[in-house]
Amino acid sequence: MDKNRVVVTGLGVLAPNAHGLAAYEQALRDGVSGIRFIEKLDEQKFACQVGGVPPGVDELKHQYLADDDLLAMNDAMIYTAIAGLDCWRDAGLPPIESNTPVDWDTGAIIGTGIGGMQTIGERLIPMVDKGRVGRLGSTMVEQVMCSAVSAKLGGLLALGGQVTTNSSACTTGTEAVIDAFHKVQSGQFARMLAGGAEGSSHYTWSGFDAMKVLNSRSNDAPERASRPMSASAAGFIPGSGAGLLMLESLASAEARGARIYAEILGGAVNSGGQRFGGSMTSPNADGVVRCIRTAITRAGIDATQIDAINGHLTATFADPSELENWRRALDVEACKLPPINATKSMLGHALGAAGGLECVALVLQLHHGFLHGSINCDDLHPKIEPFRAAVVQQTRAFAGQIIAKSSFGFGDVNGCVIFRRWSK
């Protein structure tokens, strides 16, 4: 059977620095940081007291969700619903009512890194520990099951295809896009919502703070705290939100006259096997290189055709290695690496949502012809100096055709997906 071409026909985003596509595009262009001081982190004696939380959700959620739905939704589920409903509308799909028939042709793969933590931390554990299991009510399971984010949105949209949640640490969102791409490419479903979501719970962030992988040196300057590729990078800043894409077969998109943002040419996920430098918390460089090369091969392009890279780039010690791995994968000199930027410089690291938020950023850049600057890297890391020509420090116009997105995660897992500007 011939493989379907897969295109992006809708986008939805709820990020720390913006809600909605126009605001997100502008924030990316202007280098707007979504990182703020978080009082709770101060109260709870976190070393890092800043983070990225989508603003205004307490008011916004009532525009999207009925009160009875909200009774059983934690923050990650609400973020997913807002981004998902936006994505659906942006794709030009019909409004959903309670009597809307099931859409058997559309599914969803929406990943999350640490599911249900807000509910577990704030309600489930305190109640159970007090011997009050009988007072928990009916809404715990549907909020703490890892698939809560995809399941709730699936119901809101009457999705009848596969509705599931993947989880592969910080590769999650990108992996969801790649897995959904394969579902559409193989003809299993006409459309798949894909991306990632992550809540804003301090319980989620606590373990990272304890590992000392969060930047604790910028509590007094939140907007400068997320510093990928910087000499003064001192760890990542935790973020949250949801970023979703509507992937659709070209045939389906054309049949309904949908607006097409971009085409996905291919993607790959793998693991470094936690050997040769790889571990639960660091990557085997050979695995990364292999993942990128496999994605390029599957996309049917040459390495030379990659016009830009949206990096994983979190602001840890791994940033210089990431650039070196890309250099090896593309087999170029450091000074010849394609332009690369770090969306996390504005959002922080939204864990399971990161890949989704960053794929949305990538598609907006490809569609509107710009590359956003990476903020907070004026003092480039010495090991990144050889790559200086590639680092996008200021937003600029972009006429290229292909952007690659990479994500890497704990467990030594890797993902790389390749998008092309839409042309028939």
Place this chain on the structure above:
Amino acid sequence: MNEAEITEKVIALITPYVKNRDALVGISKDTSILGDLGVNSARLVDIVLAFEDAFNIEVSDDAADSITTVGDAVALIGKLVA
């Protein structure tokens, strides 16, 4: 507490879980909590917990299972608070 007061309180406690908001207009003792009001069946657990807190009563599982209509809830609570 008389029956009218219990009924008013019961309706107020059920309302947050109601999906069919239109059905609240003509709500009566015969209104089915699941069928007419569109309450998700899992939420009956939460509604019974709300009854327990609001009326300071304990509702057994069997008694909770017997609640189908608003009138069923009012009658049960009437007995328990008496």
